[in-house]
């Protein structure tokens with residue numbers, strides 16, 4: 429089914445709201461970061477999502493911030509805007525998870541923690557209450573947040589994504605780059621992103637304390 433103007437405007441408005449909130453946290457330094465929301469209920473061949481245009485200052489609101497793309501990351505309408513350079517990663521996450529929204533940010537905490545654990549391929553987090561933000565309610569459990577290499581060619585990263593996703597962990601980290609967090613909708617993706625960032629800061633600070641002499 430074709431996407432209606434109303435659906436498109438609603439997705440753009442939701443992206444604008446979340447972009448504004450995340451910008452106030454300083455989570456889009458130097459034009460980094462990208463955000464997307466699925467539009468319509470289409471799956472498979474019908475997958476369409478709204479995504480941030482490439483290279484924009486995500487802390488600034490303009491009438492030219494978002495566009496619609498298809499399952500291959502190609503614009504669905506004539507536009508002068510370029511979709512995010514990392515659109516193919518969003519495509520793979522939508523196809524693999526069926527999620528409704530994906531938020532990507534670069535922070536110092538997610539970069540440092542990814543570097544600390546890159547060689548083992550995952551960031552371990554044990555016994556921290558905020559994993560309940562992922563709906564994991566087991567006491568004192570360890571979760572493992574996947575870390576992928578940050579190749580310069582995005583298609584090389586994108587092809588690793590389906591194999592890296594861990595069913596109950598709604599995120600993947602690119603080494604020394606940033607986090608992709610997703611959810612069934614924008615509300616859930618934001619909650620997951622905030623939980624990840626809390627956990628990364630916790631792991632970072634815990635490492636510092638553990639290594640003091």
Ligand SMILES: CSC[C@@H](O)[C@@H](O)C(=O)COP(=O)(O)O
Nearest residue numbers: 458459460461462482483512513
């Ligand atoms: C400007 S540094 C960050 C970019 O290289 C990239 O990683 C990023 O997150 C933003 O790219 P964009 O194409 O604007 O979506």
Ligand SMILES: [Zn+2]
Nearest residue numbers: 460461514606
């Ligand atoms: Zn990025």
